[in-house]
Amino acid sequence: MRIYVMSVLVDDQAKALGFYTLKLGFVVKHDIPMGEHRWLTVVSQEAPDGTELLLEPSEHPAAGPFKSALVNDGIPAASFKVDDLDKEFERLRQLDVKFTVAPMDAGTVRMAVLDDTCGNLIQLVEMVEAPVAA
Numbered sequence: 033m034r035i036y037v038m039s040v041l042v043d044d045q046a047k048a049l050g051f052y053t054l055k056l057g058f059v060v061k062h063d064i065p066m067g068e069h070r071w072l073t074v075v076s077q078e079a080p081d082g083t084e085l086l087l088e089p090s091e092h093p094a095a096g097p098f099k100s101a102l103v104n105d106g107i108p109a110a111s112f113k114v115d116d117l118d119k120e121f122e123r124l125r126q127l128d129v130k131f132t133v134a135p136m137d138a139g140t141v142r143m144a145v146l147d148d149t150c151g152n153l154i155q156l157v158e159m160v161e162a163p164v165a166a
Contacts (some may be wrong), residue, residue, distance in 0.1 A: 037073060039088040040110050041095045042150035045072050048087040048137035051149050055127050056112070058085065085110070088163035090151060099151045106132065108145055119140045 034086050045160070049072060052058045058074035058129035061084050069091070073084035090096060093121060114120045115164035119143055132153060142158040 035083050037084045037086050038110070038152075039086040040148070040152055040154075041090040041099055042087050042148075042152070043090055044150060045070055045087055045089060048072075048148070048150040049074075052085070052087065055124065055129055056154075087150075092136065095159075103151070103153055106145070109148075109152040111155040111157055114156050114158050117144060117156060120156060 040048075041044055049060070051065075052074050053060065057077060059077050059080065061073045061080070062071055063073075064071040069089045072087045073110075074087065075082055075084050090099060099109070100140070121131070121135050124146065124150045130147045130149075131144055132147060135144045140160060142157045142160055145153050146156065148154050
């Protein structure tokens with residue numbers, strides 16, 4: 033069993049598409065009209081056949097309160113792995129991406145949290161080697 037598609041509920045699919053492609057660097061995998069909305073997925077440039085991220089409209093009545101509760105509590109809707117967090121943080125800041133948590137050490141990872149402008153917090157994670165026990 034493998035993960036095929038994961039969803040992020042977004043307030044505006046067109047805005048989300050711009051953010052996730054132009055700022056985060058994902059590429060479009062599927063963009064299929066489905067009435068008022070689209071089946072709109074993006075993938076990592078490094079893994080075009082990998083897990084797809086569905087930019088899913090926040091149309092369900094529970095979506096708004098759910099997303100607001102997560103943001104108010106500082107809980108990311110998704111987590112993306114990066115190779116160099118500090119480099120990615122600086123690149124994204126140059127693109128005016130707003131961070132709610134600056135890069136910080138968190139055990140075996142370094143992490144930061146950004147606002148995707150579509151109602152979600154997104155966590156960036158860099159894996160680091162575990163400290164050597166004394």
